Amino acid sequence: MSHRGTALIVGVGPGLGMSMARRFGREGFRVALVSRSDARHATYLADLTARGIDATTHVADVTDRSRLGAVLGDIGRDGPIGMVYYGPGPTQQPVPITDIDSATAQSAFEWVWPAVDVVSEVLPGMLERGEGALLFAGGLSSVRPMPMLGHLALAAAALRNYALTLNAALSERNLYAGTLTIGGLVERGDIHAMVTADPERFGSPEGHTLDPDDLAETAWNMYRTRDRAEEIFDALGG
Numbered sequence: 001m002s003h004r005g006t007a008l009i010v011g012v013g014p015g016l017g018m019s020m021a022r023r024f025g026r027e028g029f030r031v032a033l034v035s036r037s038d039a040r041h042a043t044y045l046a047d048l049t050a051r052g053i054d055a056t057t058h059v060a061d062v063t064d065r066s067r068l069g070a071v072l073g074d075i076g077r078d079g080p081i082g083m084v085y086y087g088p089g090p091t092q093q094p095v096p097i098t099d100i101d102s103a104t105a106q107s108a109f110e111w112v113w114p115a116v117d118v119v120s121e122v123l124p125g126m127l128e129r130g131e132g133a134l135l136f137a138g139g140l141s142s143v144r145p146m147p148m149l150g151h152l153a154l155a156a157a158a159l160r161n162y163a164l165t166l167n168a169a170l171s172e173r174n175l176y177a178g179t180l181t182i183g184g185l186v187e188r189g190d191i192h193a194m195v196t197a198d199p200e201r202f203g204s205p206e207g208h209t210l211d212p213d214d215l216a217e218t219a220w221n222m223y224r225t226r227d228r229a230e231e232i233f234d235a236l237g238g
Contacts (some may be wrong), residue, residue, distance in 0.1 A: 005082030019212035025053030036061040062114035094150035108155040133176040140183030167229040184210040184235030
Protein backbone atom coordinates (compact mmCIF):
# COMPACT_ATOMS: atom_id res chain seq x y z
CA MET A 1 0.00 0.00 0.00
CA SER A 2 1.37 3.42 -0.92
CA HIS A 3 2.16 5.64 2.05
CA ARG A 4 0.57 8.52 0.14
CA GLY A 5 -2.61 6.66 -0.66
CA THR A 6 -4.30 6.58 -4.05
CA ALA A 7 -4.13 9.17 -6.79
CA LEU A 8 -7.51 8.94 -8.50
CA ILE A 9 -7.31 9.97 -12.16
CA VAL A 10 -10.84 10.50 -13.51
CA GLY A 11 -11.23 10.74 -17.27
CA VAL A 12 -7.79 9.37 -18.05
CA GLY A 13 -6.54 9.68 -21.61
CA PRO A 14 -3.17 9.30 -23.35
CA GLY A 15 -2.30 12.97 -22.86
CA LEU A 16 -2.65 14.83 -19.58
CA GLY A 17 -4.38 12.03 -17.68
CA MET A 18 -1.49 9.64 -18.16
CA SER A 19 1.05 12.36 -17.49
CA MET A 20 -0.69 13.01 -14.17
CA ALA A 21 -0.69 9.29 -13.38
CA ARG A 22 3.04 9.00 -14.08
CA ARG A 23 3.96 12.15 -12.14
CA PHE A 24 2.00 11.36 -9.00
CA GLY A 25 2.86 7.66 -9.22
CA ARG A 26 6.51 8.63 -9.25
CA GLU A 27 5.96 10.36 -5.92
CA GLY A 28 4.72 7.21 -4.24
CA PHE A 29 1.01 7.29 -4.95
CA ARG A 30 -0.86 4.20 -5.95
CA VAL A 31 -2.81 5.15 -9.09
CA ALA A 32 -6.43 4.36 -9.95
CA LEU A 33 -7.44 5.19 -13.52
CA VAL A 34 -11.08 5.76 -14.44
CA SER A 35 -12.36 6.11 -18.00
CA ARG A 36 -15.56 5.29 -19.84
CA SER A 37 -13.94 2.51 -21.89
CA ASP A 38 -11.38 -0.16 -21.14
CA ALA A 39 -10.00 -0.10 -24.70
CA ARG A 40 -6.67 1.44 -23.63
CA HIS A 41 -6.43 0.13 -20.10
CA ALA A 42 -3.96 -2.65 -20.88
CA THR A 43 -1.62 -0.14 -22.52
CA TYR A 44 -1.93 2.26 -19.61
CA LEU A 45 -1.22 -0.46 -17.05
CA ALA A 46 1.80 -1.71 -18.99
CA ASP A 47 3.21 1.81 -19.12
CA LEU A 48 2.80 2.41 -15.39
CA THR A 49 3.98 -1.05 -14.37
CA ALA A 50 7.16 -0.57 -16.40
CA ARG A 51 7.79 2.56 -14.32
CA GLY A 52 7.29 0.71 -11.05
CA ILE A 53 3.92 2.34 -10.36
CA ASP A 54 1.15 0.33 -8.70
CA ALA A 55 -2.03 0.97 -10.71
CA THR A 56 -5.55 -0.28 -11.27
CA THR A 57 -8.07 0.55 -14.00
CA HIS A 58 -11.83 1.04 -13.76
CA VAL A 59 -14.64 1.68 -16.23
CA ALA A 60 -17.25 4.34 -15.53
CA ASP A 61 -18.99 7.00 -17.55
CA VAL A 62 -18.90 9.98 -15.21
CA THR A 63 -22.46 10.93 -16.18
CA ASP A 64 -23.70 7.58 -14.80
CA ARG A 65 -23.92 8.55 -11.14
CA SER A 66 -24.66 5.10 -9.75
CA ARG A 67 -21.84 3.44 -11.69
CA LEU A 68 -19.42 6.23 -10.82
CA GLY A 69 -20.30 5.97 -7.14
CA ALA A 70 -19.83 2.20 -7.16
CA VAL A 71 -16.41 2.47 -8.81
CA LEU A 72 -15.24 5.16 -6.40
CA GLY A 73 -16.42 3.00 -3.51
CA ASP A 74 -14.40 0.05 -4.82
CA ILE A 75 -11.30 2.21 -5.18
CA GLY A 76 -11.72 3.66 -1.70
CA ARG A 77 -11.93 0.21 -0.15
CA ASP A 78 -8.43 -0.53 -1.46
CA GLY A 79 -7.01 2.37 0.55
CA PRO A 80 -7.48 6.08 1.19
CA ILE A 81 -7.79 8.41 -1.78
CA GLY A 82 -5.18 11.10 -1.23
CA MET A 83 -5.49 13.03 -4.48
CA VAL A 84 -8.13 13.39 -7.17
CA TYR A 85 -7.54 14.69 -10.67
CA TYR A 86 -10.77 15.36 -12.55
CA GLY A 87 -10.04 15.66 -16.25
CA PRO A 88 -13.05 14.75 -18.46
CA GLY A 89 -13.85 17.30 -21.12
CA PRO A 90 -17.27 18.14 -22.56
CA THR A 91 -18.56 15.82 -25.26
CA GLN A 92 -21.14 18.24 -26.68
CA GLN A 93 -20.61 20.43 -29.70
CA PRO A 94 -20.69 24.15 -28.85
CA VAL A 95 -23.95 25.99 -29.44
CA PRO A 96 -23.41 29.68 -30.30
CA ILE A 97 -23.91 31.81 -27.23
CA THR A 98 -26.31 34.02 -29.18
CA ASP A 99 -28.56 31.05 -29.95
CA ILE A 100 -28.96 29.38 -26.57
CA ASP A 101 -31.95 29.19 -24.29
CA SER A 102 -31.90 28.14 -20.65
CA ALA A 103 -32.30 24.44 -21.45
CA THR A 104 -29.30 24.52 -23.79
CA ALA A 105 -27.25 26.41 -21.21
CA GLN A 106 -28.20 23.88 -18.55
CA SER A 107 -27.11 20.98 -20.77
CA ALA A 108 -23.51 22.24 -20.74
CA PHE A 109 -23.33 21.57 -17.02
CA GLU A 110 -23.48 17.80 -17.58
CA TRP A 111 -19.69 18.23 -17.61
CA VAL A 112 -19.69 19.89 -14.16
CA TRP A 113 -22.12 17.77 -12.11
CA PRO A 114 -19.89 14.66 -12.18
CA ALA A 115 -17.04 16.73 -10.70
CA VAL A 116 -19.31 17.59 -7.79
CA ASP A 117 -20.33 13.94 -7.47
CA VAL A 118 -16.68 12.83 -7.33
CA VAL A 119 -15.90 15.39 -4.64
CA SER A 120 -18.97 14.41 -2.61
CA GLU A 121 -17.74 10.80 -2.62
CA VAL A 122 -14.11 11.41 -1.66
CA LEU A 123 -14.16 14.59 0.41
CA PRO A 124 -15.68 13.12 3.61
CA GLY A 125 -12.77 10.70 3.90
CA MET A 126 -10.25 13.45 3.26
CA LEU A 127 -11.86 15.64 5.91
CA GLU A 128 -11.84 12.78 8.40
CA ARG A 129 -8.13 12.14 7.79
CA GLY A 130 -7.28 15.84 7.61
CA GLU A 131 -5.38 15.52 4.35
CA GLY A 132 -6.02 15.35 0.63
CA ALA A 133 -6.13 17.34 -2.58
CA LEU A 134 -8.54 17.90 -5.46
CA LEU A 135 -7.29 19.03 -8.88
CA PHE A 136 -9.43 19.91 -11.89
CA ALA A 137 -8.71 20.55 -15.56
CA GLY A 138 -10.66 23.40 -17.11
CA GLY A 139 -10.62 25.59 -20.17
CA LEU A 140 -9.36 29.06 -21.01
CA SER A 141 -12.90 30.19 -21.83
CA SER A 142 -13.46 30.34 -18.06
CA VAL A 143 -11.26 33.44 -17.87
CA ARG A 144 -11.36 34.84 -21.40
CA PRO A 145 -14.37 35.38 -23.71
CA MET A 146 -14.13 32.72 -26.43
CA PRO A 147 -17.36 32.89 -28.45
CA MET A 148 -16.40 29.86 -30.53
CA LEU A 149 -17.00 27.69 -27.46
CA GLY A 150 -20.55 28.94 -27.08
CA HIS A 151 -22.54 27.53 -24.18
CA LEU A 152 -19.65 25.36 -23.04
CA ALA A 153 -17.90 28.47 -21.72
CA LEU A 154 -20.57 28.73 -19.02
CA ALA A 155 -19.69 25.31 -17.66
CA ALA A 156 -15.96 26.02 -17.84
CA ALA A 157 -16.44 29.13 -15.71
CA ALA A 158 -18.55 27.20 -13.21
CA LEU A 159 -15.98 24.42 -12.83
CA ARG A 160 -13.21 26.98 -12.29
CA ASN A 161 -15.23 28.82 -9.66
CA TYR A 162 -16.08 25.55 -7.96
CA ALA A 163 -12.40 24.64 -7.66
CA LEU A 164 -11.36 28.08 -6.39
CA THR A 165 -14.19 28.25 -3.88
CA LEU A 166 -13.46 24.74 -2.65
CA ASN A 167 -9.87 25.74 -2.03
CA ALA A 168 -10.95 28.79 -0.04
CA ALA A 169 -13.21 26.59 2.08
CA LEU A 170 -10.64 23.83 2.60
CA SER A 171 -7.40 25.73 3.00
CA GLU A 172 -7.71 26.03 6.79
CA ARG A 173 -8.44 22.31 7.12
CA ASN A 174 -5.16 21.08 5.63
CA LEU A 175 -6.86 20.20 2.35
CA TYR A 176 -6.28 21.71 -1.07
CA ALA A 177 -8.15 22.27 -4.32
CA GLY A 178 -6.76 23.71 -7.52
CA THR A 179 -7.45 24.05 -11.21
CA LEU A 180 -5.37 23.84 -14.35
CA THR A 181 -6.87 26.35 -16.79
CA ILE A 182 -5.78 25.10 -20.19
CA GLY A 183 -5.69 27.04 -23.44
CA GLY A 184 -4.11 24.98 -26.20
CA LEU A 185 -3.87 21.52 -27.68
CA VAL A 186 -2.51 19.05 -25.18
CA GLU A 187 0.05 16.89 -26.95
CA ARG A 188 -0.60 13.15 -27.15
CA GLY A 189 -4.26 13.76 -26.31
CA ASP A 190 -7.16 12.68 -28.49
CA ILE A 191 -8.07 16.19 -29.65
CA HIS A 192 -4.45 16.86 -30.57
CA ALA A 193 -4.42 13.63 -32.60
CA MET A 194 -7.62 14.62 -34.41
CA VAL A 195 -6.35 18.10 -35.27
CA THR A 196 -2.92 17.00 -36.45
CA ALA A 197 -4.47 14.27 -38.60
CA ASP A 198 -6.50 16.80 -40.61
CA PRO A 199 -4.55 20.08 -40.95
CA GLU A 200 -6.60 21.13 -43.97
CA ARG A 201 -9.69 21.24 -41.81
CA PHE A 202 -8.23 22.44 -38.53
CA GLY A 203 -5.13 24.35 -39.57
CA SER A 204 -1.63 23.92 -38.21
CA PRO A 205 -1.33 23.44 -34.43
CA GLU A 206 2.21 24.80 -34.46
CA GLY A 207 2.76 27.17 -31.59
CA HIS A 208 -0.54 26.22 -29.95
CA THR A 209 0.35 22.99 -28.19
CA LEU A 210 1.14 22.16 -24.57
CA ASP A 211 3.31 19.34 -23.27
CA PRO A 212 1.23 17.30 -20.80
CA ASP A 213 4.34 16.40 -18.82
CA ASP A 214 4.90 20.11 -18.17
CA LEU A 215 1.30 20.52 -17.03
CA ALA A 216 1.59 17.51 -14.74
CA GLU A 217 4.81 18.87 -13.26
CA THR A 218 3.04 22.14 -12.50
CA ALA A 219 0.15 20.20 -10.97
CA TRP A 220 2.58 18.35 -8.70
CA ASN A 221 4.14 21.65 -7.62
CA MET A 222 0.69 23.08 -6.88
CA TYR A 223 -0.12 20.00 -4.83
CA ARG A 224 3.20 20.20 -2.99
CA THR A 225 3.39 23.94 -2.25
CA ARG A 226 -0.34 24.80 -2.11
CA ASP A 227 0.63 28.41 -2.71
CA ARG A 228 -1.91 29.03 -5.49
CA ALA A 229 -5.24 27.58 -6.50
CA GLU A 230 -4.90 28.13 -10.25
CA GLU A 231 -2.34 27.93 -13.00
CA ILE A 232 -3.20 29.25 -16.47
CA PHE A 233 -1.60 27.70 -19.56
CA ASP A 234 -2.15 29.82 -22.64
CA ALA A 235 -0.77 28.66 -25.97
CA LEU A 236 -3.49 30.45 -27.91
CA GLY A 237 -2.48 34.07 -27.35
CA GLY A 238 -5.01 36.83 -27.35
